[in-house]
Amino acid sequence: MTEKVLKPFTIDFDLITGYSQAKNSTKRPLSKMKGMYADDVAFDSAIQNDDPLVYEFYELDLPETPGNLLFGTSIVYPGKVGDEYFMTKGHFHTILDTGEVYYCLSGYGAMLMENPEGDWDIQYFSPGKAVYVPPRYAHRSINLGNETLVTFFTFRADAGHDYGTIETKGYRKLVVERDGKPEIIDNPKWKE
Numbered sequence: 001m002t003e004k005v006l007k008p009f010t011i012d013f014d015l016i017t018g019y020s021q022a023k024n025s026t027k028r029p030l031s032k033m034k035g036m037y038a039d040d041v042a043f044d045s046a047i048q049n050d051d052p053l054v055y056e057f058y059e060l061d062l063p064e065t066p067g068n069l070l071f072g073t074s075i076v077y078p079g080k081v082g083d084e085y086f087m088t089k090g091h092f093h094t095i096l097d098t099g100e101v102y103y104c105l106s107g108y109g110a111m112l113m114e115n116p117e118g119d120w121d122i123q124y125f126s127p128g129k130a131v132y133v134p135p136r137y138a139h140r141s142i143n144l145g146n147e148t149l150v151t152f153f154t155f156r157a158d159a160g161h162d163y164g165t166i167e168t169k170g171y172r173k174l175v176v177e178r179d180g181k182p183e184i185i186d187n188p189k190w191k192e
Contacts, residue, residue: 006068011060016106018058018073018150025056028089030081035167036089038174038189039082046081053077054086055141068157074102075150076109076143083176087112090140090171094160097135100153104129107149110182113137114172122175122184125149138166142175144182 012021019025029051030043037043046052059072079086090112093100102111104125111131114120115138123131125141133139143149174187 006062013058013073013152016150017148018075018105018152020058020073023058023060023072025058025075027056028054030054033089035170035189036087037081037084038176038187039084042082052079054079055088057088062157064158064160066156066158069154070157070159071152071154073105073150073152074141075148076107076141077148078143078146080177083178085109085142085144085175085177085182087142087175088140089163090138090166092116092136092138092162092165093155094162095156095158098156098159099135100133100139100155100159102131102133102141102151102153104131105150105152107143107147108145109149110142110144110175111139112142112171112173112175113139118172120171120173122173125151138171140166140171144175 031047031051055076057074062068076086104127106127109125111123115136169191170187170189172190173184175182175184
């Protein structure tokens with residue numbers, strides 16, 4: 001089998017919006033986030049009303065082989081389901097010992113992380129700040145502001161994504177709005 005030889009290339013990403021003229025994005029409307037939010041009644045109501053776009057991302061189609069880096073932009077729109085902020089589904093990497101870097105281009109938000117052993121952490125995004133996600137940590141971007149949260153990310157191309165663990169178990173913690181500010185609470189739906 002002959003491996004594809006990559007050549008240097010350039011791709012456009014708008015530094016404010018995260019959009020690319022050269023690539024199509026993957027879109028996640030709220031209906032594709034079933035089970036991710038704690039308030040099922042608020043979730044069902046939001047889907048019946050207009051099924052808003054929660055987030056989208058642009059990711060390059062590179063060979064998923066050792067030595068390559070995947071990169072792209074993640075765009076999380078402002079909004080809430082009940083008192084829980086709009087967020088990405090979140091994922092582990094299939095190769096669990098994979099780190100990832102997210103650099104905030106615009107907006108305000110957080111990266112919620114947890115590992116299989118139960119350790120968790122939250123780091124905050126604002127323009128010009130980078131968040132390092134260590135190996136073994138599931139991670140999810142959360143928009144805590146009134147503007148779109150845009151981040152640029154990169155990770156090893158062969159790492160893969162494990163969404164299934166999060167879809168089955170959820171995250172141990174949630175970020176909700178209380179008295180106009182973000183607060184971290186235990187997830188009442190989390191399954192061991």
